[in-house]
Amino acid sequence: MRVTSDLFVSALLRRVFSSGGYGAVVRRGAFEAGAVFVTSRDRLGETTLFGPAAQASYGEGRPEDRLFAELLRGDDEAVAARLAKEQRFDPDIWVVEIEAGSEAAAELLSITKP
Structure with a gap:
């Protein structure tokens, strides 16, 4: 069973804080099934946007984890423009x-390669 978006975001922020990082919810979406987008800023100021992986990335059956x-x-x-388009x-x-x-953000999220 896949967890709700609200619970996933709470757990992600807890992991970020416990590793000495910082995190904030910029936009709160649908409680149960809203798509989650994560922006990650590195120490040099470059921003990376992570979003839900394509459905083809999941195996057969129901996905257990968010990719x-x-x-x-x-x-x-550029990131703000992409998020506005998604919204x-x-x-x-x-x-x-x-x-x-x-x-790193890649360790906190389950990231797929295209």
């Missing part, structure tokens, strides 16, 4: 911003 894919790497304006398509999205501590 993410790197959607964009760049400046804040127009689905107004129930979650946006979480993190600055990872001792664990």
